[in-house]
Structure formats: C-alpha cells, structure tokens
Amino acid sequence: MGLLRIRDLNVQFHDGQFHDGQKGQEAVRHLSFDAAPGEIVGIVGESGSGKSTAMQAVLGLLPDRAEIVCGGMWIGDADITPPLPGESRKDYERKMDAVRGNKIAMVFQNPQTSLNPTVKIGRQIAETIRLHSHCSRSYARKRAAELLDMAGVHDGESQMGKYPFELSGGMCQRVGIAIALSCEPELLIADEPTTALDATVQKQMLELFRRIVQETGTAVLFVSHDLGVIASLCDRVLVMHDGTLAEEGSVEDVFYNPRHVYTKTLLARAKELQKLSACRGGKKKLLEVSHVSRCFTGTGGPGRQAAAEVVRDVTFHIQKGETFGLVGESGCGKSTLARMVTGILAPTRGAVLYEGEALSVRPGKGNRRVQMVFQNPYTSLNPRMTVRDMLEEPLILNMDVTEQERREKVDSMLKLVGLDPDDAQKYPRAFSGGERQRIGIARALILEPGLLVCDEPVSALDLPIQEQILEFLEELQSSRKITCLFISHDLNVVKRISSRIGVMYAGCIVETGSTKEVYNDPWHPYTKALLSSVLVPDPVKARRKKGIPRREEQKAEALATEGCPFALRCGYALECCFTDRPKSCRFGGREVACFLYSEQYTGKRSSDYRMTSQI
Amino acid sequence: MGRYMFKRMLVGFLALFVLVTVSFFLTRIMPGSPFQSGNVSEQVLSSLEKEYGLDKPAAGQYVVYLGNLLHGDFGMSYKKPGVSVAEVIGRAWPVTAVLGFLAILLAAALGTAAGIWQAVTDKKAVKGGIFLGTMLGAGVPNFAVALLLDLLFGVKLKLLPIAGLSGAASYVLPVVSLALYPASIIARMIHHTLGDELGRGYVALARAKGLGRRRILLTHVLKNAWLPILNYIGPAAAFLLTGSFVVESIFTIPGLGREFVTSIGNRDYTLILGLTVFMGIVVIGINIITDILGAWLDPRIRRTCR
C-alpha cells in the first residue's frame, strides 16, 4: 500500500475578474498516483504542465482562487482530501496544520526567497521543531544544529546565527532541506529544488537527497523539468503534460522504452542537446583579449565595499568564422567580460582589440562592429518602441540609406529571423519569448556586425524554444559565416554550438581548447567538476558518473586575493595553490591555468611530450 | 553601520545649518521693523534696535545668532518684553510633545490594525469600508477635522471639552484630529506592504512548515511589513508639528503651534525664527533616529554596512 495516495485530483484556477459562468483555466486534470515509503518519485514536465500546482494542492497551499476537486487523498492512514469548493475549510486547515511540516514537508525552488530575510536561520529551523514537538528551546537548537549537519552544512552551530542573505544559494537550500527534515516527515516534496543552483552545486544537492533517503527512509516526490536530474536520482517517474499524467513507470522503463508520444519527443529533444558542435573556425584572429581585468567599486549600497575584481587577467582570442563558447557558473564574470568585449564597459587593465584596434561605443559611423544578443528577451527590447522603430533606429543613426532601402532592409531581416514583416508595427509585448529573442537577433544583425556576442541567449526560454533558437543560430553560422562569442552557464548548450570553449571560474579563464578535446578529456579540476555535474537523460549512465573529490562549498564572493581561485573548492589543491597564482600553460591548442600542469610541478619536459590529464 | 550613521547625521546637520541660515536671513528681510507699531519716535526706534543688536550688519548678527544657538540661546522675544524665546519653548514644548506622542501612538495602532484587517479579511464590505475610511482620512485637512469634531462634540453634543487642557478628556479631540491623517497613511502603507510580503516565498515555506496563518502574520510578516513604516515616522512628526499650529489654535492649547501662529500675527520675528529652528531640530532629529533605527532593525542593512 502506498504512503501517499491521490485519486482523481483536479485543480482549476479562476481569474479574479470573470465570475459569470466562465470556466477558469484547468491546471491539473484527473491525476491519480501513489508513492511508496522510501521511494524517490520524479515528476517531470514542462513549465505549465501542472506539476507544481499538483504538489501544492497536496499540501493545501494553493491560493483561494484555485478550485480543487479531489476523489481522495491519503497520507498513511490519514485522510487529507481537500474540501470541495464551497465547503468549510476550517476543519481541513486545522488538520493540515498538523500534517504540514510534520508528515509532509516541502522544499521550494528558490532557496533565497523562501527563507525569511530578517530572521536568523537557526530560529527558522527551531521554530518548526518546536511547533510540532513542543520541546524546550535549547533542545530545539541542538536538534537544529544536528539537522544542519545532516543537510551538509558544516559547523551548524555557528551558522545558525546567520541571516539567509549571508549564505550562498546552495547553503540556503541546505537550510531549506534542514527545515523540511526537522520533524522526520514521511514524505518530502521537493519542487524544482536545484533549478536555481549552479551545476556543480546541483550535483551535490542530488547526492544529498539520495543520502537522506537512505538514512531516514522518507519518501521523496521530486519535481523537475530536467530529465537529467530525474534520471540520476529517481526510482520511478511520472511524466506530466498539460495537467494530465502522460506516462508513469520505473526510470528505466520510461527512459529506455517510452510509450507515450509526448515522452518520446521530450527525450528526443533532450538527446538533441547532447550533440557536439560540428562547425570549424578559420585561422585569422578577429578579436584578441589580452590580460583584461575589471574592478567594480561598490557605490550602489549605503556602505562602500572595497573594489571587487570581477574579471581578472583574462586572455583569449576568437578566430574569424568560429564560435567561441564561454562557460561558467553564475557570478563568475562572464557577462562583465561580454560587456568589455562589446566595448560598453572599459577594462580596468588590459586591452580588447578587434582586428588590432580598440573598440568604442561612441556615436559615430563605423563603430558598430560588435553587437550583442541578451539573456532576457523581456528586458532587452524597449517596450515603448515598435519592432520597426527598433530595427530602423540603428540604420538611421549609422548609415545613409533612403527610407525605401530602410524598409526593405528591415523586412528582409525580419524574414531572415523567421518573423512576418507585417508584424513590424507591433510592440514587443505582442510577441512570445522565442519571437522576442528572434527580434533581438535581428536587431543585432541589422548593422552586419563582424562579431556577435550572445550572452546566455537561451537561458530564459523553455526547452523546445531553446532548441529552435539554437538551430537558428547554427543555420546562421553556416549560411552567414558569422563569428560568435557564445556565453552560457549550461555546458550542454555551449558545447552544442561552439567549436572552441573557455571555462571561466571566479573571474578567470581556467581552461581553453577545442570543444571536443575539453569535453572528452578535461584537464583542469574545475572543468572536471563541471563536466561531472552535467546530467545526461540516461539513468544508467547518470548513475555511473562518479563525483570528484571536493572540499567545502563556499560563498563565491570569497575571492582569494592571492592563489588559485578554485583552491578552496579543489580536491587536488597543492600548497602552492593557496599562495601563488597558477600561470596559464599552453599545450598545442589548449591552455590550462593549474599548477598540476606547470613545469615546476611536472618537471621539465622534452619538447615532444604529449600532455594528458593529470587527474 | 557606523559609516551609515555618520553619513545620516552629516546630512541632518547640513540640513539644520541650511534651515538656520535661510530662516535667519528671511526673517531679516521681512518687511517692516518689528517695533514700528503705533507712534514710536525715531529715537526710541533706534535705541530699541541697538538694544536688540539690529543696527549691526546682517552678517555680524548672523554670526552672533549662530554662536548663541550653540548655547541654546534663541534670543529675546521682540513683543513680549523680558521673555526669552527659550522660555517660551520650554513652556510650550512639553504640551506639544505629549500631544504629538499620543497622536503618533494612536495613528500607529489604528493604522496598523486597520491595514492588517483590510489585507487579511475576506469580507468585501470590510475591505471597502476601510478603503473609504483611509481615503477620507487622507483627504480631509486636519483643521477641517478639528473644526468638525469641535462642532460635533463641543457645540452640538457638548460631550467633550473643546478648549484648553484640563483633564484626560480634553486630550481626546486634539489627539484624534492630529492622528487621523497619519493613521490613514499608515493603514494604506501596511495594507500595501502586507500584500507584497504575503506573496513572498518565505510565507509559502512557513505555511508548508505547518505554521497557522495568524502566527505567520505575527511572527514573520509583520516585522518585515513594519520596517518601511518606520521611515514614515519622520515625515509624520513634521506633519504633527505643523498640524499643531491649527489644532492648538482651534482647541486653544498653549503649545508650540499656538505660539507660532500668534507670533506670526504679532510679527514677532525672533520668536518665529526661534520656533522654526527649534521645530526643524525636532523633525530632523526624529528623522535621523527613525532612519538609524530602521537600518539597525533590518539585518540586511545592519550586517552589510560597516
């Protein structure tokens, strides 16, 4: 018999304004499933498929405008069926207050906003313990420290006096897990708990979930849109599509032998992303970035911080016709680097040379050789300008063309990116996210730039739209021979589209090389960690992947002033890594900044020595 | 935090300095000499001016005034012979301070309660009623409120005393007429911030932990919702002080406000200047205190600004 049993769950949302007879939007329809004790059940689906709504309905957390009709819902022996619309909620709420946090606990997506910013984390954990077990204050504190330890926060005792904003995202999520575990729940619902985290942290988080299930025997309902995450963690999978259950089965069955059409397309699309880039670059250097650093002095906040170096001594080049991928975690300085490449930001030290000349964004003709595509298509288009105005503006400012030529140029550009020229009179709000991103690309291409900088161009988009945009960019690569600097936190996306990649960590490029070489044989310990955290939508492969040695995770801003930036997290760190900065060592087409590859560590090598991975 | 406090104080002192300077020179260029009432001979006039130091150049007078201010000496009243401005303030300030303090307490309590009620109730009638109340409270000038209360309770119903301060009951009308406007503003702000805060992730987590709605509101949300209100206490103090001009005149209460209004009528320039400077000090001081308090209560500011 299952631990959680749900029979025929339906959820409908009413839009506040229309009451008269209109049916609201159906978020979940006829959902029935069971979860057994100690089982990890994955729930996978695109955004809007109703997976989160269903989970919130289980705990009774949906807002009042949600109408829930449920055939029955039980946790163990307790009946937690929500009342039908119109019935009194009083008894249900009283019953649920004893269930929430006690029998069923929940972990939310965004760890930093789901903790109260003005309450110390120790109190936020202890509060839950005291709420359900009526123990003494000191016992609750002791238990809270144990829980933090269990959730992988070392030195829990001293961390308890901190506020959420003083912790990294991963740490906050561990606190969230500690809160969820505080009353030894029978069921843990995790709603996209790793989506907001960096890849390497996500990997550690999944290990934590697995360990918790082994140690406590609690069942886990794990909601995610990422097939890789599901494949590496879960025992059983539910695939949701449009509010209904499309397919249900063990991970192996669903991933290797999908029956439902939707599951098949989902899997095919995920496999598509695994491809390696096929394109090759030319030989001529187009852009050279040499020893570039950038400092920011904190003038924004009320207290002034010391100058923080966001990008530090970065050197790389891009050849004409190639796509150079730059990958790194959030906050590693990739966007700052992108802005320096375009000339919007001036480097504090070093130089960015485009065909041997420095760039400038000052008004004036012929200065527009580098253009940019942005991450968020919702903020990168001026909401008060029509598409035509937006595309014509650069032509008016930079070229002497007649009105007729301008119109034709805009029309042809819109056709190129796959939009109808008749839609040019519309404002950005009339377009979907993917269409907006196409408009953004059209705007970047209209001046025919020599280099296109794409800063996370697909990260804000849904998976199928991501795929479309990537395909379109590939098309551009082959048809227009455009040179591209492609930046993303997602290794899958970067390797799909770039011929060479650079790996960035804490403001430094730690490794560069051709995509194939770096991907198949990573050298730098960080690249290795990053690669091992990439999850493939294949249960057997995903589980075989072993972790690499690592140390305590730190809040990324603790940027060591001297020594290797990765030393604190590196499992292979040598003594010199904490005191000296590793120089970049070059081997053929690859460069790596790590002492493991330096001469002083490996000794003098003969000239025909072929470097291989040292770890 | 120390740096923040220092910066805040610096702005306060600068503001005070600007206020003193501007007010001083404004009172100097006000039309007519304060002694030009009735038949005063040239001779008497000039001797009077000499006595008050008015024959010296303005810049010199200004320096003397600044120096005296540092000792708490606001000068002598022109119209009340032998009475110093400091004495007037010493007599009137406690009255106004008590009134203002009571009014701000009432406003905070009333506003918070109404704001919370409006935010959490399901009843449309209550929501609408409170909305209408705050609308009116923020739309009726305080002298109108005072006069209406005066008319209703003092003249028509004869329930409450309408003049002077002779007992607890006589505080009711002035305090209510002062508190109504800030109470409406506070209610509106609480309603607004509560709406924002209740939608945040930590409320969902607290619900998932099993905390009841009431407990979440009291232990988690209210503190966060109240932080922005603290910033309003400064402007509210300014409002109450100027509000006391009319309220104290209407209810004939011997406070700062009534002194100010009478000194305007008398063209008693040193008194006007002294009262202006004193009220400026009070308002700027309260602003600094509430700002620093707000920053200190918010760990996000307290822990990051050093």
Add this chain to the structure above:
Amino acid sequence: MKIYMRKNSMLVSGIVLLAVLVLLAVLIPALSPYPVTAQNAELRNAPSSFSHLFGTDKFGRDIFVRVFAGTRISLAVGIGSALICGMAGILYGSAAGYAGGKADMLLMRAADVIDAIPSLLYVILIMLVMGAGIGSILLGICIGGWVGLARVVRGEIMRLKSEDFCTAARLLGVGNGRLLFIHLLPNAAGPIIVNVTQLIPKAMFTEAFLSFVGVGISAPAASLGTLIQEARSQIQVAPSQMLYPMLVLCILILSVNLTGLGLEKSIGRAEGGGW
C-alpha cells in the same frame, strides 16, 4: 465605458468628480450675478435660499460664488505646482540618475538636505517675506516639492539604464540625449504620472493650511482656507458657512486622490501585464 467603469471605478469616478468641480469653478464666478467680494449689509448670515444657494456670510457676501472662486485658487495652486515641481523633479532626477557616480551622489545628498527640512516651516517664512498671494504660495511649495519626484525619477532612470535594451541601444550608436528622452523617460512615464498627480492634493492641502493660518491668500479674496477661517467666528450661529467650503475642499482633494489611485492602478496593470 461601462466595462471600463467596472475595471477601474476609482479612476472614472475621480475624473468625473474632478471635471464637475473644474467646470463649476470656471463657470460659477463668471456667470453669477454676485461679484466675489461684493458686500450686502442687508443680507448678513443669511441661510441657504434660491438666490444664495449656500447663504451669505457675516458681510452679506454670497458663499456659493466665494466657494467656487476658492476652488479656482485651489485648482490653480494644485496644477501649477504639479507642473513646476514635475518639470524640476524630472530634470533633476534624470540628470542625477543618468549621470550616476559622483555627480549623482552630490545631487542626491543636496536633495536629501532640502528634503530633511520640514517644508511648511520655511514656506511660512517665505509667505511672510513675499506677502500673501498665489505666486508666493507656488514658490514656497515648489522649493522643496520636487524632491520626492526627483528621487522616483532617478530610481527609475537608474533601473532602466541597466536594462538590456539600453545597452543594446548604446551598442547600436544611440547618443546620450536620444537615449534619455526616447528610450528611458517614456518607460518611466507610469511612475512619473502617478507621482505628479500625488503632488496636486499636497499643494491644495498646503494652500488651504496657509490660508487658514492667515498667511496664504488674504481677505477679501476667497480661498477655501480663508473662507473656513472666516466662518470660524460664526460657528455657533451659522455652522453651515464653515461646512460648505469644507465639503467642497474635501470633495476636491478626494477626487484628485481617487484619480491618482486609479491612475496608479491602471498603469500598474498595464505594465504588470503588458511588458
């Protein structure tokens, strides 16, 4: 209209009320047979009647005409100061926000200093120096009235300046002036409009207050504040003399407040849903 009314009843009722008041304020003093300051010794403290809708005051002047003449002054002060403070605030705020860095810091600290001084205090001093009248009231209100708006504008400009569309525009060669006026300010229009409307009732408040204290508009000219002050002495005999101007003043401020809130709501809705 009906649908619109249901969607935003505040805005509609606010605008309708305001329009009625504006119309009355323009027409009544112009068309009435009784001049604003004409005294009639035979008709003192008359109650409401057909010839004198709101009755007459202690000098026998028609209160109906005087109330709407006062409304004229209130409207003029409200709209005038909103225009002046609006311009000043937008210019100052966008200059500070667009320049950023040291210039921004200096400008905003200066604004902090001005804002820290309770404005009514120096407004009273200015009234004493310049003498009663609309001009000096406007000057007094506008000296400090723009600071709040400037802060809002600066914040908006700072926020928008870091948005991607602004970076894109700069990459495409858009110059400073064009960036500020074509790309940034139109996007800040919502908060600007809301804040400018909020300046109007504040100014009306101040004017009524000053006139009531006796330093604003001086008799025999009629401002709502002066009318209320004059009627105070008759409170025992004829409370209605005080109630009429009060009622009109409250409706006036209420209608502006309603319009402001309604605007805020509809702008918030348009930007929340439409972006």
